Amino acid sequence: MKKTKKTSAYYPEKLLLTAGPSISKREIEYVTDAVKTGWNENFRDYLTRFEESFASYTNTKYAWGTSSGTGALHIALLACDIKKGDEVIVPEITFVATSNAVEFVGAKPVFVDVEPDTWCMDPVSFEKAITPKTKAVIPVHLYGHPANMTEINRIAKKHGLYVIEDACPAAGAEVRGKRVGGLSDIAAFSFQGAKTLVTGEGGMITTNNKKLFDKAVYWGNHAKDHSKIFWHTNVGYMYRMANILGALGLAQLERNDSFVESKKKIFSWYEEILGSVKGIHLNVEKPWAKNIYWMSSVVLDTDIPIKRDKLMSVLKKRNIDTRPFFYPISMFPMYKPQPKTNPNAYWVGTHGINLPSGVCLKKQQVEYIANQVKDIVQKG
Numbered sequence: 001m002k003k004t005k006k007t008s009a010y011y012p013e014k015l016l017l018t019a020g021p022s023i024s025k026r027e028i029e030y031v032t033d034a035v036k037t038g039w040n041e042n043f044r045d046y047l048t049r050f051e052e053s054f055a056s057y058t059n060t061k062y063a064w065g066t067s068s069g070t071g072a073l074h075i076a077l078l079a080c081d082i083k084k085g086d087e088v089i090v091p092e093i094t095f096v097a098t099s100n101a102v103e104f105v106g107a108k109p110v111f112v113d114v115e116p117d118t119w120c121m122d123p124v125s126f127e128k129a130i131t132p133k134t135k136a137v138i139p140v141h142l143y144g145h146p147a148n149m150t151e152i153n154r155i156a157k158k159h160g161l162y163v164i165e166d167a168c169p170a171a172g173a174e175v176r177g178k179r180v181g182g183l184s185d186i187a188a189f190s191f192q193g194a195k196t197l198v199t200g201e202g203g204m205i206t207t208n209n210k211k212l213f214d215k216a217v218y219w220g221n222h223a224k225d226h227s228k229i230f231w232h233t234n235v236g237y238m239y240r241m242a243n244i245l246g247a248l249g250l251a252q253l254e255r256n257d258s259f260v261e262s263k264k265k266i267f268s269w270y271e272e273i274l275g276s277v278k279g280i281h282l283n284v285e286k287p288w289a290k291n292i293y294w295m296s297s298v299v300l301d302t303d304i305p306i307k308r309d310k311l312m313s314v315l316k317k318r319n320i321d322t323r324p325f326f327y328p329i330s331m332f333p334m335y336k337p338q339p340k341t342n343p344n345a346y347w348v349g350t351h352g353i354n355l356p357s358g359v360c361l362k363k364q365q366v367e368y369i370a371n372q373v374k375d376i377v378q379k380g
């Protein structure tokens with residue numbers, strides 16, 4: 001009997017997940033050492049090394065580890081003195097934390113549209129939304145593609161606004177050869193377990209501005225006044241990162257370039273099969289940008305024969321996990337219903353899915369997924 005070719009017969013034994021880190025001997029070694037030695041006078045040795053390496057990686061002067069990306073965004077806003085009565089412009093498509101952090105400080109998030117191809121803040125829509133109350137803008141480097149920082153910074157400068165990067169999912173992404181995190185007044189990163197560089201939960205702020213840095217750390221560390229022990233001058237917050245997580249983060253950072261390579265390769269495997277399929281759009285990379293492809297994704301045209309949620313459920317039956325894009329934030333009940341003035345956001349937010357994108361995915365797995373997507377999209 002003749003054997004058929006093995007490759008086409010691949011079927012995943014377990015659900016292929018959308019994310020998942022790479023953990024090597026290095027992570028285990030650093031974390032184990034931190035557990036053993038990271039106490040008393042050594043209580044933040046690994047954390048300090050992680051912060052210093054991360055500052056150097058992002059070409060910034062200052063970095064401070066936080067317990068989450070959300071916490072990092074919160075203290076970035078506090079450092080910029082954003083408060084009640086102020087407006088902060090955020091893209092309508094982002095993780096809800098971007099907008100929630102604005103609410104935490106009592107300010108009003110104003111949602112603007114995204115570009116149809118990068119899915120990041122549209123600078124034209126941003127400029128139109130500026131009012132006398134606008135104090136800051138938060139561009140988001142969504143799914144690993146950087147926002148158009150050149151334009152956003154130019155407009156913000158013209159209107160005297162703070163620029164806070166939500167770089168949460170994008171460590172290593174670049175604009176005109178410069179890494180994100182150092183392209184604004186202050187930036188926030190996340191190392192939550194589904195990101196590319198992980199500490200389980202965790203985050204970082206980066207900045208070149210000493211005043212903003214000191215204020216952010218002050219707010220994130222109980223509003224401590226360093227002139228006296230246990231003296232506090234405000235109701236502060238507690239967003240410090242643990243040293244053990246710093247050890248994990250340091251090991252991950254030392255390997256981050258290889259993760260970015262893997263993500264790019266995974267995307268290229270998807271692109272080979274899905275790039276020419278009619279009715280779907282994949283991630284892009286603008287000529288001025290380096291995309292780290294945190295999430296390989298597809299956005300469906302409105303007129304293809306299958307609905308987004310149906311596609312996701314059929315894929316699930318074939319052992320492929322997917323995630324819907326972030327919903328347009330103005331759809332959420334806690335945000336005042338706003339008129340649907342951001343058409344691109346409403347299109348990508350209801351027609352996009354993230355495909356499995358974990359750094360350890362193999363070519364055979366990606367080809368299987370891409371072929372299933374192609375098959376379903378074409379047959380309906």
Ligand SMILES: *Cc1c(COP(=O)(O)O)cnc(C)c1O
Nearest residue numbers: 068069070095097168169190192
């Ligand atoms: C992950 C993420 C966050 C929040 O990070 P946490 O560490 O979970 O608080 C914020 N914004 C964006 C765009 C993200 O992708």
